[in-house]
Amino acid sequence: MKLAPVDYLILAIYFGFVLGIGWRLKRSVASSGDFLTSGRSVPVWITSLAFLAANLGAQEVIGMSASGAKYGIMTAHFYWIGAVPAMLFVGIFMMPFYYGSRARSVPEFLKLRFDEKTRGLNAITFAVMTVFSSGVSMYALGLLLQLVLGWSFTASVLLSAAIVLVYTFLGGLTSAIYNEVLQFFLIVLGFTPLAVLAVAKAGGWSGIESRLPEVMTHSWRNLSSASQNPMGVDAFGLVAGLGFTLSFGYWCTNFLVVQRAMAADSMSAARRTPLIAAFPKMAMPFIVILPGIAALVLAKMNVGYVLPLKGETYDYDQVFTTLMAQFYPSGMLGVGLTALMASFMSGMAGNVTAFNTVWTYDIYQSYIKKNAPDAHYLKVGRMTTIVGTGLSIATAYVAQHYNNIMDILQLVFGFVNAPLLATFLLGMFWRRTTGHGAFTGLATGTSVAALTLSLTVAEHKGGWIAELHHFPSTMAQNFYIALLAFVSCFVVTVVVSLFTKPRPPEELQGLVYSLTKFPQETGVSWYRKPAPVAVLVIAMLLALNFWFR
Amino acid sequence: MLDLRTPTGWFFSILGVILLGLGIFAPGQASLTTLNVDLYSGLPMLVFGGVMLFLARSRS
Numbered sequence: 001m002k003l004a005p006v007d008y009l010i011l012a013i014y015f016g017f018v019l020g021i022g023w024r025l026k027r028s029v030a031s032s033g034d035f036l037t038s039g040r041s042v043p044v045w046i047t048s049l050a051f052l053a054a055n056l057g058a059q060e061v062i063g064m065s066a067s068g069a070k071y072g073i074m075t076a077h078f079y080w081i082g083a084v085p086a087m088l089f090v091g092i093f094m095m096p097f098y099y100g101s102r103a104r105s106v107p108e109f110l111k112l113r114f115d116e117k118t119r120g121l122n123a124i125t126f127a128v129m130t131v132f133s134s135g136v137s138m139y140a141l142g143l144l145l146q147l148v149l150g151w152s153f154t155a156s157v158l159l160s161a162a163i164v165l166v167y168t169f170l171g172g173l174t175s176a177i178y179n180e181v182l183q184f185f186l187i188v189l190g191f192t193p194l195a196v197l198a199v200a201k202a203g204g205w206s207g208i209e210s211r212l213p214e215v216m217t218h219s220w221r222n223l224s225s226a227s228q229n230p231m232g233v234d235a236f237g238l239v240a241g242l243g244f245t246l247s248f249g250y251w252c253t254n255f256l257v258v259q260r261a262m263a264a265d266s267m268s269a270a271r272r273t274p275l276i277a278a279f280p281k282m283a284m285p286f287i288v289i290l291p292g293i294a295a296l297v298l299a300k301m302n303v304g305y306v307l308p309l310k311g312e313t314y315d316y317d318q319v320f321t322t323l324m325a326q327f328y329p330s331g332m333l334g335v336g337l338t339a340l341m342a343s344f345m346s347g348m349a350g351n352v353t354a355f356n357t358v359w360t361y362d363i364y365q366s367y368i369k370k371n372a373p374d375a376h377y378l379k380v381g382r383m384t385t386i387v388g389t390g391l392s393i394a395t396a397y398v399a400q401h402y403n404n405i406m407d408i409l410q411l412v413f414g415f416v417n418a419p420l421l422a423t424f425l426l427g428m429f430w431r432r433t434t435g436h437g438a439f440t441g442l443a444t445g446t447s448v449a450a451l452t453l454s455l456t457v458a459e460h461k462g463g464w465i466a467e468l469h470h471f472p473s474t475m476a477q478n479f480y481i482a483l484l485a486f487v488s489c490f491v492v493t494v495v496v497s498l499f500t501k502p503r504p505p506e507e508l509q510g511l512v513y514s515l516t517k518f519p520q521e522t523g524v525s526w527y528r529k530p531a532p533v534a535v536l537v538i539a540m541l542l543a544l545n546f547w548f549r
Numbered sequence: 550m551l552d553l554r555t556p557t558g559w560f561f562s563i564l565g566v567i568l569l570g571l572g573i574f575a576p577g578q579a580s581l582t583t584l585n586v587d588l589y590s591g592l593p594m595l596v597f598g599g600v601m602l603f604l605a606r607s608r609s
Contacts, residue, residue, distance in 0.1 A: 006571065010564065017560045021551070028550045046553055178553050185557060189597065193590045197582055304580060329577025331568050331587040 001148050001325040007334025014338045015163055017182065018345075022167030022175045032377035035172035036357040037104050038263035042174065046181055047269065048276035051260040053180035056187065057347030058340045059140050061288050065323075066316035068292025069307070071231045072216030073548050075292075076285040080219075081243040084278050084541050086251035088534050090261075091274035094252055096518055097428055098262055099270040100510050106255040107362040113427045113511045115435030116366075121442060123362035125416065126255060127355055131388065134351035135395020141344035142396060148321050149337075157396050160341065164349045165389045169382055173263060173357070176349040180260075183342040188280075190332075190339035191287050197327045198294035201303065211297045220549045232473030241479025245486040249417035253424050256354045267519050268528065275533045282540060295319045352388045359384050418482035419445025419489035426493050431505065431512040437497030445489025452481045552608070558601030565595025 029035050042050075067075040103109040107126065111119035141160055142153040167175045202208050209217045215229055222228040233241075251257060251274070261273035298305040305326060308318035324336045360381045369376075423442050426433045457463035458471035471477035509515050526532045568591025571577065576585050 004577075006567065010567065013560070013563060017556055021553075021556055024551045024556075041550065174550070178551075178556075181553060182557055182560065185561065185597070189561065189590075189594050193586060197584070197586070201581060298581075326581040327579050327586065329571075329579045329586055331571040331577055332590050335564060335568070335590070 001321065001333070001337075003149065003333065003337070004330035007330050007337065010331075010334035011338050011341065014186075014342060018163060018167055018179050018342075021178050021182070022170035025171030025175045025178065028174065029170075029172055029378075032360065032374050032381055033104075034174070035378055035381045036353075036360060037259075038172070038174045038177065040263060041265050042177060042263045044264055044269035044272055044276065046177060047260050047264045047273045049184045049280070050177040050180040051257055051273050052277040052280055053184040053187075053343075053346060054257055054260055054350040056184065056284070056343060057137055058144075058343040059137065059347070061187070061191070061340065061343060062140075062144070062317055062320050064285075064288040065292035065295075065320040068289035069296045069314075069316050069319050070292075071229070072212065072218075072293055072296075073285075073289065074215075074219050074222075074229060074231055075289045076219055076544075076548065077238060077242065079281055079285050080541060080545055081239065082247040083251065083281055084537065085243065086247040087274040087278045087281065088537060089248060090252045090258070091271050092530050092534055093513075094424070094428065095261060095271040095274070096267070096516065097511060098258060099264070099267050100516070100519075104262075104361050105357050106253060106258055107358055109511075110423075110427075110438070111362075111366075113508070114433075114438045118423075118435055118439045118442065119362060119366070121439065122420065123358050123366075125446075127358050127363065129416065130256065130351040130355040130358070131391045132395055134348045134355070134388070134392040136399055137344055137347040137351070138392055138396035139399035141341065142400070144321070144340070144344075147318070148325075153400065157393060160345050160348070161389050161393050164345050164352065165385060168349050168352055168356075168389075169385045172381065173259070173353045176346070176353040177260060177263060179342075179349060180346045183339070183346045184280075186335070186339040186342050188287065190335045191291075193332065194324060194327055194336065195287050195290050195294075198291045198298065198323055201327075202294040202297035202301070208293060208297050211300055212293070216293065216296070218549060219545065227472065231475055232471070233476045233479060237476055237479045237483075241476075241483045245418045245421060245482040246479065249419075249421035249482065249486070253417050253420045255358060256350055259354055259357065268521060268524075268530075271519075271530045272528070272533060275530055275537060278537045279540075282537075282544060291323055292316070292319050295323055348389075348392060352385060352392065355388045356381050356384045359388070416446065416449070418449065418485040422486050422490040422493060426490065426497075427512070429513045430497075431508055431514055432497055432502050433493060434497045434500040434502050436500040437493045437495075440496045441489040441491075441493030444492040445485045448488040449481050449485035452484050453477075456481075552605050554601045554605035554608075558598045558603075558605060561594045561598030562602065563598070565591045565593075565598055567591070569595060 033039050064075060098109060101109055101112055103112055107119045107123035110122050138157050138161060142157040145151040145156040146153050167179060215222045225234055261270045264270040264273050295305065295307065299307045308315045308322050324333065328336055360377055364380055365377060419442055422445060423438050427438060453462045454465040455463065456469045456471060456477060457467045458474045458477035461474055462477065471480065505515055521529045568587045572585050572588025572591055577587060579586060
């Protein structure tokens, strides 16, 4: 890919705006709450788009178009089954507890509902996870720019880290959220033309259908057994593993996304945040997956496009950038590259800000220095930004040298939220659940996940202790590990809770379903109420699944 | 607090103007398409930027 001066100009303009937003927001940061939780003052359209964009990193764009070329339209399940239902659930049923409890973070909610040790376990796991994710995101950015543009790994990692550091240091969470929204618009306006051009060149959807095997253009038809589809999953594994445990675990308990909704300016806005985000989420496959499928068709059509190779095998991760290089002239090429860099950077910033909040409130304020004046915690929050960014850079270099460790860690992070989902569901909907139960269940669920990974093999991954079972794909392995982790955490939490003393009901008001008055929305128009919006989302979701069945 | 629509509006207006300028005066070439990609992509950006600026102004 060759860039012209105008492409660099566009990139520079973007950096200018990002830093400018951080600088302007510095004025509105007066307390640790402003810095770490946006002072609960962000309008709903911004929190909704940030809720979506915090998860929409460049790895996702590149990975999803790669999966599109590899697995076809089945990849859309990661959005339609693997995200939207969970987003509805967190908005309707869980946000009243998160927002209403006045907790400042997910670990803090665990402290309010259960006890100190459950919070500690979650806070520490989460802090480690965010640093690694942000490091991996930087690593992927450095690698991509090196491969596509020949830039130096160190220069791209340090430059992007410096920019992220400056704008989060200045404006805190609000700055990260604002820039996520800008990035979201950039992705939509910068990548939609690519999807349109690639699909049109491939002959539209009917052209794609006529040139590819049936399994690539149908999302449900080939799911009755794992051997029928390239993903190697069956309908049960897909719906229970991905659609329930993995996706509910991620969207309902991961503080990175929940934090965006918790920054909203009212309870109603917090509940509508994931619901409104579900609309663009449903449409995302058309921007990120269709180009991958179209690339597969173009490669068959003899129009001058070949699938990128790495040695003897296809390098699907390069599908997106090769399409961009061949469809975009300079100008739009700069926009496309800027959108990619923007999403890498906001992925980093999202992790850094979530790490900040959890470190400052759940670790520093709880275990290191209690009862200091608020100005002290604001300072700690700012310093944590620097430390967090530094740790991420270090992780990026570790990843560069030890590729396999990163693969394993990403696999582990893939299902770390699954047992947590059981803890939350029991905690929120069964008042008998105790702190001891939650802690033991969480520890068991996580150990079961690690153990299953060590005992099963898929695509030569896992099976360090023994090889008891072979999965047809790592995806199937991941789905079933999550399922087992969820079930074991659920069972152990229930059993231990029955043998330990529950907290008195008056302590659990606002934390458990049966002891909480749900917010009644009266006197507002229907589109401002959660339930009708959710019904609309469900109708559209069913229509999409039916259309691409 | 800063109204996000203002910087968003300016950013996309500027991008739109640059792309339209390129599309009109120095259309670039891409190997897989003969369309004037910069022109057709720049136009929606300029419109989007304009709408954002309009909304920001009319609210304040």
